[in-house]
Amino acid sequence: MKLIFERSVPGRRMSLFPECDVEECLPEVPMREAPPRLPEVSENELDRHYTALAREARGLNDGFYPLGSCTMKHNPLLNERMAALEGFTGVHPLQPAETVTGCTEVIDTLEKYLKTITGMDRVTFQPAAGSQGEFTGLLLIRAYHEARGEGERNEILIPDSAHGTNPASAAMAGYRVVELVSDENGMIDLEDLRQKAGPKTAGLMLTNPNTVGIFDTDIREITAIVHNAGGLCYYDGANLNAVIGLVRPGDIGFDVTHLNLHKTFSTPHGGGGPGAGPVACKSFLAEYLPGLRAVRGEAGSSDTWQYVWEKHSIGNMTGFYGNFLILVRALCYLESLGRDGVPELAHNAVLNANYMMAKLKDIYPMAYDRICMHEFVMNLDSFHEKAHVSALDVAKALLDFGIHPPTMYFPLIVPEALMVEPTETESRETLDGAIAAFRAIYEAMVKNPERVKATPATTPVRRLDEVTAARKPVLKYDFGGAE
Ligand SMILES: *Cc1c(COP(=O)(O)O)cnc(C)c1O
Numbered sequence: 001m002k003l004i005f006e007r008s009v010p011g012r013r014m015s016l017f018p019e020c021d022v023e024e025c026l027p028e029v030p031m032r033e034a035p036p037r038l039p040e041v042s043e044n045e046l047d048r049h050y051t052a053l054a055r056e057a058r059g060l061n062d063g064f065y066p067l068g069s070c071t072m073k074h075n076p077l078l079n080e081r082m083a084a085l086e087g088f089t090g091v092h093p094l095q096p097a098e099t100v101t102g103c104t105e106v107i108d109t110l111e112k113y114l115k116t117i118t119g120m121d122r123v124t125f126q127p128a129a130g131s132q133g134e135f136t137g138l139l140l141i142r143a144y145h146e147a148r149g150e151g152e153r154n155e156i157l158i159p160d161s162a163h164g165t166n167p168a169s170a171a172m173a174g175y176r177v178v179e180l181v182s183d184e185n186g187m188i189d190l191e192d193l194r195q196k197a198g199p200k201t202a203g204l205m206l207t208n209p210n211t212v213g214i215f216d217t218d219i220r221e222i223t224a225i226v227h228n229a230g231g232l233c234y235y236d237g238a239n240l241n242a243v244i245g246l247v248r249p250g251d252i253g254f255d256v257t258h259l260n261l262h263k264t265f266s267t268p269h270g271g272g273g274p275g276a277g278p279v280a281c282k283s284f285l286a287e288y289l290p291g292l293r294a295v296r297g298e299a300g301s302s303d304t305w306q307y308v309w310e311k312h313s314i315g316n317m318t319g320f321y322g323n324f325l326i327l328v329r330a331l332c333y334l335e336s337l338g339r340d341g342v343p344e345l346a347h348n349a350v351l352n353a354n355y356m357m358a359k360l361k362d363i364y365p366m367a368y369d370r371i372c373m374h375e376f377v378m379n380l381d382s383f384h385e386k387a388h389v390s391a392l393d394v395a396k397a398l399l400d401f402g403i404h405p406p407t408m409y410f411p412l413i414v415p416e417a418l419m420v421e422p423t424e425t426e427s428r429e430t431l432d433g434a435i436a437a438f439r440a441i442y443e444a445m446v447k448n449p450e451r452v453k454a455t456p457a458t459t460p461v462r463r464l465d466e467v468t469a470a471r472k473p474v475l476k477y478d479f480g481g482a483e
Pocket of ligand 1: 236
C-alpha cells in the first residue's frame with residue numbers, strides 16, 4: 001500500500017480558500033523560508049487512504065479479540081456519544097468549580113459507584129493508567145509508613161505470576177521487590193509468604209484472580225499475614241472483570257487498589273491510551289491522596305464550591321482529574337448496566353472463559369486444569385516438543401481465521417503460554433467460531449506442522465521483524481533521500 005507522500009501530486013488540494021485579503025501583519029516574526037513538505041492530495045484520496053489503512057489494522061470491531069490480562073471488551077457507542085457532549089469537552093479545568101458542577105457530579109457519582117464496587121472509602125481519578133495507579137498506591141503506602149516512623153520498611157512482596165508493571169512500579173517507588181513463589185495450583189505458597197513477610201515488608205501487591213486466571217482462595221489469610229507483619233495490601237484491579245459486583249477488594253483485606261477504566265469499564269484502550277487508572281483506598285490513607293478535589297461549601301450553600309488539597313498529599317500524579325472523558329464513559333457504562341448488570345458481567349466473563357476452556361482442553365493442554373475465572377492459560381510446551389509448533393505459531397495461525405492473537409508468552413511462569421480472555425460481551429456463536437478455529441489449527445499441526453508455521457497467509461503482511469520494528473522504527477519519510 002502506498003504511503004500518503006507517495007500519493008502526493010503537486011498542486012492537489014482538499015479545499016479552495018479565497019485569496020487572502022487581509023494585510024499580512026507579522027513581518028517581524030521569523031517565517032519559514034520554504035513551505036512545509038506536506039503531502040498534496042484531494043479530499044477523496046485522503047479519505048480513501050485512511051479508510052484503507054484502517055482496514056489493514058485489526059481491532060475490536062473486526063472480530064474476536066481474546067487478548068488476556070487486558071480485557072478487550074465492547075466499547076459501546078453510547079459511551080462515546082456521551083463523552084463527546086460539549087458540556088464535557090468544552091470546559092476548562094481552571095474554571096470556577098461552581099461553573100462545572102455537571103462534571104463534578106460525574107466525578108462524585110462515579111466515585112460513589114467505585115467505592116461501592118471496591119469496598120473502599122475514597123477515590124482519586126488522577127492516574128492515567130493502571131501502572132500509574134500502582135505507582136500512586138505505593139506512594140500512599142510509603143507516605144503511611146514514613147508518617148509512622150517506619151520508613152525503613154523497603155520491601156514489596158510480589159508473586160512470580162504478577163504483571164510486569166507491578167515490580168516496575170515498586171522499583172520506581174524506591175522499593176526492593178521480593179518475589180513470592182506460586183504453588184502447583186497457581187496460588188501463593190503460604191509458607192513462602194510467611195517466611196518473607198517481616199519487619200522490612202512495606203506491603204504486598206496482588207491481583208486476584210491472578211494472571212493465570214485463578215482466584216486465590218487463601219486471600220484472607222494472605223492479607224492477614226501481611227498485616228500482621230505490619231505491611232499494607234495493594235490490589236491490582238486489572239482483573240476485576242472476573243469478580244466485579246461479587247467480591248470487593250476492601251472486604252478481603254486490601255487497603256488500596258487501582259481499577260483500569262480502560263479495561264473493566266469499557267473504554268477503548270488501543271494504541272497505548274489515553275487510559276484511566278483511578279486509585280481507591282481506605283480512609284486511613286486518604287490524607288495522602290494526590291491532586292485537588294472540588295468540595296461543596298458550607299452546608300446549606302451548595303453553590304459555593306472550593307478546591308482543596310489533602311493535608312499530606314503525595315502531590316500531583318497528572319493534571320487535575322486525569323483523563324476526565326474516560327470517567328464519563330465509565331459512568332455511562334455503569335449506569336447502563338445497573339446494579340444487577342454489574343455482577344452479571346462477571347458471571348458471563350467467567351462462564352465464557354470456562355466454556356472455551358472446556359471445549360479445548362482435550363487437545364490444548366491447560367497450564368492449570370481447574371475452573372478458571374475470566375481467562376485461562378494454555379501451556380503449549382508439548383506442541384513445541386512434538387511438532388516444533390510454538391505458541392507464537394498458533395497465535396499467528398489464528399489471524400487467518402480473523403481472530404486477533406491472544407496474549408503470548410505471559411505469564412512468565414508458564415512455558416509456551418497462550419492466555420485467552422473471551423470477555424462477557426462475546427456471544428456463544430463467536431466463542432464456537434473461535435473454538436472451531438483452535439481445533440482446525442490443531443488438526444493442521446498434526447497433519448502438516450509446516451503449514452501452521454507458515455501462517456498467516458491472508459493478512460496484508462506476513463511475519464514481521466518485530467524486534468527491528470520496535471528497536472529501529474522508521475517514522476520519517478525521507479523524500480527519496482533528497483533534503
Ligand atoms: C493491564 C494491567 C496492568 C497495567 O495497566 P496499564 O493501564 O496497562 O498501565 C497491571 N496489572 C495487570 C494484571 C494488568 O492486566
